Amino acid sequence: MASQVVNPGLEGIVVGETVLSNVEGELGRLTYRGYDIHELAPSVTYEEVVHLLFYGVLPSQSELDAFAAKLAGLRTLPPTTLEILRAIPRDAWPMDVLRTGISTLSHVLPHQPSGAHVSDVDAALGLVAKTATIVAAWNRLRRGLEPLAPRADLRHAANFYAMCADRTPTAEQAKALDAYFVLLADHSYNASTFSARVTASTNADLWCSITAAVATLTGELHGGAPSQVMDTLEAIQTPDRAEQYVRDVLARGKRVMGMGHREYKVRDPRAAELDRNAKEVGVQTGSQWYELAVALEQAANKVLQEEKPGKRIYANVDFYTAPLLADLGWPKDEFTCVFACSRVAGWSAHVLEQYAHNRLIRPQAAYVGPAVHALEPITERPPHDLATNGTAAGAVR
Numbered sequence: 001m002a003s004q005v006v007n008p009g010l011e012g013i014v015v016g017e018t019v020l021s022n023v024e025g026e027l028g029r030l031t032y033r034g035y036d037i038h039e040l041a042p043s044v045t046y047e048e049v050v051h052l053l054f055y056g057v058l059p060s061q062s063e064l065d066a067f068a069a070k071l072a073g074l075r076t077l078p079p080t081t082l083e084i085l086r087a088i089p090r091d092a093w094p095m096d097v098l099r100t101g102i103s104t105l106s107h108v109l110p111h112q113p114s115g116a117h118v119s120d121v122d123a124a125l126g127l128v129a130k131t132a133t134i135v136a137a138w139n140r141l142r143r144g145l146e147p148l149a150p151r152a153d154l155r156h157a158a159n160f161y162a163m164c165a166d167r168t169p170t171a172e173q174a175k176a177l178d179a180y181f182v183l184l185a186d187h188s189y190n191a192s193t194f195s196a197r198v199t200a201s202t203n204a205d206l207w208c209s210i211t212a213a214v215a216t217l218t219g220e221l222h223g224g225a226p227s228q229v230m231d232t233l234e235a236i237q238t239p240d241r242a243e244q245y246v247r248d249v250l251a252r253g254k255r256v257m258g259m260g261h262r263e264y265k266v267r268d269p270r271a272a273e274l275d276r277n278a279k280e281v282g283v284q285t286g287s288q289w290y291e292l293a294v295a296l297e298q299a300a301n302k303v304l305q306e307e308k309p310g311k312r313i314y315a316n317v318d319f320y321t322a323p324l325l326a327d328l329g330w331p332k333d334e335f336t337c338v339f340a341c342s343r344v345a346g347w348s349a350h351v352l353e354q355y356a357h358n359r360l361i362r363p364q365a366a367y368v369g370p371a372v373h374a375l376e377p378i379t380e381r382p383p384h385d386l387a388t389n390g391t392a393a394g395a396v397r
């Protein structure tokens with residue numbers, strides 16, 4: 001039995017191997033199968049990255065054309081998924097809806113005696129294709145609009161935009177969204193990916209594993225941060241108020257959302273790419289979000305250095321996601337869903353990698369509860385005032 005907690009949060013603990021992506025936190029470098037994301041983001045499409053993750057190589061032009069057509073052919077949702085989405089109250093939270101939507105996809109598939117469904121590359125590609133369709137369907141249903149059919153003439157990111165906005169994106173919008181999808185596709189053993197791998201390690205199928213990943217992405221310490229960055233930008237209103245806002249946040253013992261990272265000790269390399277894209281899209285829309293984000297990052301850097309000397313806290317991937325997705329037209333409570341539309345590729349590739357080298361992931365805990373003692377007969381147990389005193393011995397806290 002483990003006698004002490006090795007490292008809460010598993011910080012610095014290597015729990016497995018992957019060939020899919022590498023986060024070099026001190027260098028601020030992220031690579032997918034050896035390709036630097038700074039090279040990938042401006043020059044390849046999301047489909048190329050999905051091909052790279054699943055097949056290990058970037059496709060030739062003819063391979064890409066065939067692969068993109070294959071993905072496009074998998075976008076349509078089963079009718080039961082759409083029926084279930086229609087039955088959900090319109091004020092439901094988008095990440096709750098996505099979690100349910102992903103889960104429904106396997107209902108229509110034949111299952112094995114164990115209850116699991118065949119989980120291979122084709123199944124994973126179906127999930128990559130359909131996740132965006134679920135998010136787009138809910139984007140419209142919650143506004144009282146009919147979901148739009150996927151368009152086979154558009155690439156993945158542009159089609160996603162068109163299914164939400166009911167118009168073809170400009171070349172600049174399509175490029176910015178595609179680059180966002182490229183940048184978010186994978187990130188080693190982040191919390192949601194690890195969650196997917198833990199689930200897969202029990203031999204649960206791909207849909208179970210991805211549903212677990214979606215649930216894990218939800219929290220504000222992981223994928224839930226960009227909508228809170230947007231809350232901050234809305235609260236600041238003008239760049240000159242950024243510094244006071246940061247001081248107030250820290251004075252309340254809160255965190256500046258979109259800043260800090262477990263792995264990166266310098267600025268998150270994805271933030272640099274998203275910064276550039278958010279700037280370009282912001283110029284087109286003429287909104288104030290990008291300008292506010294720049295002011296907030298500068299203020300946060302300055303104040304955090306003053307208040308936490310010796311700690312290095314920089315913008316992470318979620319920071320410039322907020323102005324970018326806002327200027328592309330998404331409501332802030334759907335930002336995490338858009339993140340999931342990209343990351344589903346990484347999750348699925350990790351799940352397949354887990355199956356290929358599986359060992360049940362089952363860590364230990366250091367037991368710190370009461371020592372072994374005799375069972376009290378029910379007649380001898382004292383009354384407990386649980387309603388007003390949740391701290392009765394043994395209450396979970």
Ligand code: COA
Nearest residue numbers: 220221222225255256257258259260261262313316317318
């Ligand atoms: N604002 C203010 N202080 C921050 C901070 C932030 N965004 N991020 C980290 N810190 C501080 C912590 O308060 C802590 O200080 P302390 O030691 O004086 O208590 C120190 O930096 C270490 O923080 P810790 O939470 O242990 O680091 P971590 O590696 O576990 O956390 C995050 C990483 C991402 C959870 C954390 O940076 C955070 O909460 N960021 C905001 C949420 C966010 O943007 N999430 C998306 C991540 S991609």
